Amino acid sequence: MIGVGKIKQYTNVLEKPINKGKQEVSLSAFAFLFSELVQYNQTHVDNIAELERRLEDAGYAVGARVLELLCHREKLCHISWAGFESLSFPSHVWIRLFVETAIEGNRRETRLLGILSFVHSTVWKVLFGKVADSLEKGTEHEDEYMISEKELLVNRFISIPKDMGTFNCGAFVAGIVRGVLDSAGFPAVVTAHFVPVEGQQRPRTTILIKFAEEVLQREARLG
């Protein structure tokens, strides 16, 4: 494998191999960038609902890419060509075997709880450095699930002015979750809400996930 045992400085960030593990970014740098994202969108919209939608769309793009990246990084199976050399297979059979083994080593989530726990743990860990505080099933509706967080990382330095009502910059994170779920085959409507907590000044944030009908039907069919 190229680069094993050598510490190589990559001048261009696009040349870095994506397998290169966890990267940490300065929180301040991200906070300023996110603040600018919100400000930019604010100048292009007429109302708050539109702003929320724009932030969600921005998050959606991130979510779709994050899923691809994590699935690529989580490959558990390492193929070695040397093992196949001694066997005399025709070439098209070689290729089929290689492809089949590669997929086997990286299982795609097909169950609801599987994908939810993937979002709650793996995606959160990679994006925010910690797993989400809690994952709950909604009591009122069958298709609702909630990921809660004491305070979203994106909201750490943001104080919403009183005249903006219930607007939450966590709409960006809701968009990320929607992007991940959509790309994984679980279409859903995802929104971010502030939930006031007894005895605490700052409200908790809840990401509410409402799955589409087809997801629940498929889940029921799979048993």
Next chain:
Amino acid sequence: MAAIYSLFIINKSGGLIFYKDYGSAGRMDTNDSLRVASLWHSMHAISQQLSPTFGCSGIELLEADTFDLHCFQSLTGTKFFVVCEPGTQHMESLLKVIYELYTDYVLKNPFYEMEMPIRCELFDCNLSQAIQKDRVALLGR
């Protein structure tokens, strides 16, 4: 025993963007605080010109009979000054802490307009905590 009487933050043009009074007898209304802030801004600028030493960055400490005034000017021209009891220690470090809170909870807030009055809930919360911590540490000494 409140060591700190009041805190002012003024922008680079001398306009008052934040004023907090900590229960002193000399509580000012909005107009007075605006006037005092711009007065200080001018005095600070004049002192830079009047200074006999080269490379003076303005008044850092003003000692009077009934109060002390500690001033910190950031590289961008934003001034943080605190009026406190005479002889209060460690005001410089408190001002640095307040500056850090300003950069975190005001400058990273997308809803804050530069040079405008500060209306950030998180800044107020964390500021109260910092002042309280300082007060407790002071009583402990």
